[in-house]
Amino acid sequence: MRKLILAPIIATALMGATQAQAQDTLKIGLIQPLTGSVAYNGTADANGARLAVKERNANGGVLGKQVELIIEDGQCSPANSVNAAEKLIQRDRVASLVGAFCSSATSAVMPVARKYKVPFLSGVSSEASLTEKGNPYFFRSAETDALLGQAFSKLLADNLDLKKVAYIGVNDDWGRGSVKAFESELSAHGVDTAMVEYFNHGATDFYTLLTKLRSSGADGVFVAAETQDGSTLVKQIKQFGIDMDVFGVGSWATSDFINITGEAAEGIYAAVPYVANQDGERNKKFVKDYATAYDHAPGKYAAAGYNSLNIMMDAIERAGATDADAILGGLKATDYQAPNGRYRFTSKGQGYGFNLVLVQIHDGDIDVVATTRIDNPEADKNNDGQ
Amino acid sequence: MDMLFQFIANGLVSGSFYALSALGLTLIFGLMRVVNFAHGELYMLGGVMGWLTTTVLGLNFFAGLALTILVMGAFGWLADRFLIERVRDQGEEPSILLTIGLSIFLTNTALLLVGTAPLNVEGPLPNKPVFLGPVVLTELRLFAVAACAALILAAHLVIRYTRLGRAMRATFQDAMAARLAGINTARVYASTFALGTILAASAGMLLGSIYSTHVSAGGLVSLKAFVVVILGGMGSFAGAIVGGLILGVAEALWGGYISTGTVDIIGFLIVILTLIFKPYGLFSTQVERA
Numbered sequence: 001m002r003k004l005i006l007a008p009i010i011a012t013a014l015m016g017a018t019q020a021q022a023q024d025t026l027k028i029g030l031i032q033p034l035t036g037s038v039a040y041n042g043t044a045d046a047n048g049a050r051l052a053v054k055e056r057n058a059n060g061g062v063l064g065k066q067v068e069l070i071i072e073d074g075q076c077s078p079a080n081s082v083n084a085a086e087k088l089i090q091r092d093r094v095a096s097l098v099g100a101f102c103s104s105a106t107s108a109v110m111p112v113a114r115k116y117k118v119p120f121l122s123g124v125s126s127e128a129s130l131t132e133k134g135n136p137y138f139f140r141s142a143e144t145d146a147l148l149g150q151a152f153s154k155l156l157a158d159n160l161d162l163k164k165v166a167y168i169g170v171n172d173d174w175g176r177g178s179v180k181a182f183e184s185e186l187s188a189h190g191v192d193t194a195m196v197e198y199f200n201h202g203a204t205d206f207y208t209l210l211t212k213l214r215s216s217g218a219d220g221v222f223v224a225a226e227t228q229d230g231s232t233l234v235k236q237i238k239q240f241g242i243d244m245d246v247f248g249v250g251s252w253a254t255s256d257f258i259n260i261t262g263e264a265a266e267g268i269y270a271a272v273p274y275v276a277n278q279d280g281e282r283n284k285k286f287v288k289d290y291a292t293a294y295d296h297a298p299g300k301y302a303a304a305g306y307n308s309l310n311i312m313m314d315a316i317e318r319a320g321a322t323d324a325d326a327i328l329g330g331l332k333a334t335d336y337q338a339p340n341g342r343y344r345f346t347s348k349g350q351g352y353g354f355n356l357v358l359v360q361i362h363d364g365d366i367d368v369v370a371t372t373r374i375d376n377p378e379a380d381k382n383n384d385g386q
Numbered sequence: 387m388d389m390l391f392q393f394i395a396n397g398l399v400s401g402s403f404y405a406l407s408a409l410g411l412t413l414i415f416g417l418m419r420v421v422n423f424a425h426g427e428l429y430m431l432g433g434v435m436g437w438l439t440t441t442v443l444g445l446n447f448f449a450g451l452a453l454t455i456l457v458m459g460a461f462g463w464l465a466d467r468f469l470i471e472r473v474r475d476q477g478e479e480p481s482i483l484l485t486i487g488l489s490i491f492l493t494n495t496a497l498l499l500v501g502t503a504p505l506n507v508e509g510p511l512p513n514k515p516v517f518l519g520p521v522v523l524t525e526l527r528l529f530a531v532a533a534c535a536a537l538i539l540a541a542h543l544v545i546r547y548t549r550l551g552r553a554m555r556a557t558f559q560d561a562m563a564a565r566l567a568g569i570n571t572a573r574v575y576a577s578t579f580a581l582g583t584i585l586a587a588s589a590g591m592l593l594g595s596i597y598s599t600h601v602s603a604g605g606l607v608s609l610k611a612f613v614v615v616i617l618g619g620m621g622s623f624a625g626a627i628v629g630g631l632i633l634g635v636a637e638a639l640w641g642g643y644i645s646t647g648t649v650d651i652i653g654f655l656i657v658i659l660t661l662i663f664k665p666y667g668l669f670s671t672q673v674e675r676a
Contacts, residue, residue, distance in 0.1 A: 035493065036602050039502035171647040198647030202606050204597040207396040208641035208649075211389055228504045232597050239524050241515045260504050260598060 025068035026061070026322065028053075028312060029088030031099035031109065032305075033076035037202035038226045041251050041301045042101050045124060046071050048305030049098070051293055052313070062317050069309070074100055076172075076201070078108035085112045095322040096120070098308050103127030103173035113137045119315075119327045123308025124301065127177040131350040137324070139331050139349040141308050143273050143356060143374055145174070148249060149181035151356050151372045152271045156220075157189040159358075159369065160245050160269070164192040166218035168209065168233070170225050171198040178224035178249050186222075194218035199229070206233050210240045220245040227251045231261040238264040247271065253359045253366050254299030265361045274303040274340045275357050275366055283339035307338045346378045388520035393642040394635060395521045401634020402534045403593055407607055408614035408626040409538060410585030413578055415612075416621025417558045420470055420481045420579075424489035425586055425611055426604030427496075432458060432587025433599030434496055437505035440595075447510035447595065454591050455584050462583025466576040474575065489604065496601040509595035530592045537588055541581065542623060554578055558621070586611075613653040617660050619667025628668060632656070 030049050033042035053069045061067050070092050074081030081100045088094045089112070096119040100106035106125035113120035114137050121139045122130070128146040130138065143151075156162065167183055169175030175198060183193055194216040197209055213221060221244050225233060230250055237246060245267075251257060252270035276287050276297040286306065290298040298306070315330030316322060334351075336343040341354030351374075358370045407429055414422045432454055439450030469488065473480035511525040545551040556564040557574045565571050590599065590607075614633055618625025633653060641649045660667060 034502070035497060037600075039497075039602055040504065040600070043502045197645065200647065200650055202603070203649075204593065204603075205396070205400045207399070208393060208638045209646045211392040211396065211642060212646075215389055228598075228600060231504060235513070235598075239513050239515055240522055241517075256503060260506060 024065060026063065026065045026316065027068045027070055027092055027094040028309070029085070029092060029094035029097045029099075030069055030071045030305075030309070031074040031081050031084045031088070031097065031101075031105075032071065033101050033105075034071070034073040036075045036077070037228055038076050038101065040228060040256075041226050042074075042076070044251070044299055044301040045099075045101065045305035047294055048290070048298060048302035048307075049309040050305075051290055051302075052306045052309035054293075055289070056310075056313050062313050063320065063322070067313060070094060074102075074105050074109075076102040076105055078105050081105035082108050082112055085109045089116045089118055094118070095316065096312055096327055098123065098312055100125060103130060103177065106130060107173065110135050110138050117324045119312075119324055119331060121308050121312050121331070123304040123311075125174065127173040128181065129177075131346075131348045134348075136328065136349075139311075139345055139351070141311050141343055141345075141351040142304060143354075144350065145177040145181035145249075147352075147374050147377060148178070148271060148356065149185040151374065152358060153182065153185035153189055155358055155370055155372070156247060156269070156271075157186060157191055160220060160247070162186070162191050162220045162245070164194045164218050164220075166195040166197075166213050166216050166221045166244075167193065168197050168199070168213070168221060168223045168225075170229060171200050175224045179222070182222050182224075182249075199233075201229065203229065204232060206236045207240065210236060210242060213237075213244075214240065214242055218244060220247065223248040223250075225250050227254070227257050227260070231257055231265075234261050234268060235264040245269065251300050253357075253361070255297055256299070258361060258364050258366075265364075267360065267362070269358060269360050269369070271356065271358055272300050273354060273356055274298075274300045275359055275368065277366060277368070278340055278355065278357065278371075280339065282337060286339040303339060307336070307340075307343065310338070311336050311343060341373065344376075346376060348378075350377060352376045389642065391519070391521050393638045395518075395523060397635030397638030398631060399523065399527050399531055399634070400637065401631035402531045403589060403630075404610055404614050404633050405627045405630025406534045406537060406592070407586055407589040408611045408618070408630050409541060409623070410582040410589070411611040412615050412618065412621055412623070412626045413585070414582040415615055416619075417554070418470075418575060418578055418582075419478070421478050421485065422582075423482065423485040423608060424492060424604075425485075425582075426606070426608030427489045427492040428458070428462070428583050428586040428604075429590035429607045430496065430599065430601060430604040431461070431492065432590025433507065433594035433603060434500055434505065434590075434601065435587065436507035436591030436594045437500075437599065440508035441506055447508060450507075451588060451591060454587055458587035459580045459584045462580035463576045465583070466579035467572070470579060471572065471575070489608075493601060493604060500601055502600065502602075504598045504600045505594065506598050507591060507594035513596075524596075526596055530596055533592055534589070537585065538623075538627065541585060544581070545623075550574070550577055610653060613657050615667075616657050617667060619669040622667065622669035625667055625669035 032046045072084035074084045098121045100109045101124050103125040106122045123141045128144040167179045169179040247269035253272045253275045258265045319326035319330035344353045359366045411425045435454040439445045509526045513524045513526045553569045557571045614629040618629030
């Protein structure tokens, strides 16, 4: 029993020590799912973020201070992400927040950021409506489902010669948003919808879903899923003897996805904002640094974590101060040269100017089929968003 | 009509997996009265052991399974002797708190040691499709169902026909009388917990070979296992098997004809209906316990 009583005392003492040490640092809070079914992707994002902070600190930090990255586990759940945000803001007194990964979680953290007037940047959440909520504290350095759908639908319809497509997505804001965006865009290009189905995070058996898919008469299937769910689903599609073009959004074009999925990954298409074998010196350096630190090439989420932290640190440096209004000003003036393009923000806080890549997996390699760029959505007045 | 057969086949396959993982829980929760919230984590550890023995150490599947059973059996025994024993006969709350703590500890330790990446367990057979009329299955799935049946049968034989099994049944009927008759009940409790752990862990390894596993897989498994135990009746062998199959087929049909996005609703619906209409479960042999 004595040990049980001592444990919290020791823990508190340790926390006190780290807090005392951290007096003269600039704190940035990062909320990512570090446990649960997308933990793998959240960890990749956190790794990218750590690398960005390490590089910056080696070059003197921000505003002459070392940056301290405090990472909390939001578990991709709205409730836990809000708790994490409250803790980061109230106890750690972070200057700004990055993260939340899943759109449902980000959407729940947004009002908290607004309440406490803390700038909040998401490098991952792609549900289109997040930047349409008029929250002045929120910025997004990621593509939205709608932008991704617009950019890829014509490419997909032409390249794959699709007539009838089935849509499968994970059952959350992101999965539903992606399916909806691609369905409406592909329909506009004359592709019929064969089936729309969702599955829950962490589902393992997709045979029921695949039974429906097989009898749906589709010639291609669109999947919105992350590494774990996506690899299980793709493996079962091949096991089930379904011969359709598979194209997905999520973390598909990574070496890990290919390792886990094995032969079943052959020939699938993925639409991603980042692959490690993109051209450019900036990207080569990032891939090299990341591989040195973590022993594998960065994927979509590692790049997202890296970019979002760099954008946030740039903004604070540019602001010259750590109060919210100054940082917001700094974010608005973002012009960041990333490994995958040049990020800027619209007046609503939506990022643009970065690349999107359509890749196909061949013999364990990721071949780039086509590259396109996210343009400023506000520049195109004829384009009415949803 | 072809679809109906396929749905039922899918349901029976996942149902037999539910049955195996619920069987471990029915021993621990139904007989020992330990509300084991760490059950899913024992399942997860089985998957991690399977990955460690087959993919990392390169053993074949059966050697890996034997090693997993040995290690997890020892783990279950020690967990009972050092942890569960301290809260025995103190009502349910201490054991609930203890097992919740244990589950958090196990998940996070595994997270620290293994990481978040999905883990592959090498199966003994290729995952090639097999066509039975209109129904598609894979060799590995058929093997896993057979292995589930074999493990369930083995557990049944142990409890029915061995000395240990007789001692278990005596202990769970009346622990005091069993002690008076000279049975070392502490050892019986530890063996039962070890047996439950072995069943959960082998389910974890078998399913890992079909789907791939990861360290956070436990939560959902615990929930489903509790559903099956409540539906089947606490401590009932037949109940765990029938309950597992019912849950599997119900989920497959709901997913097939209504929507796969809402399929987890079925388990909770079953629990509510069971508690309203048959609160002791379908096979309620344990109702008259003192």
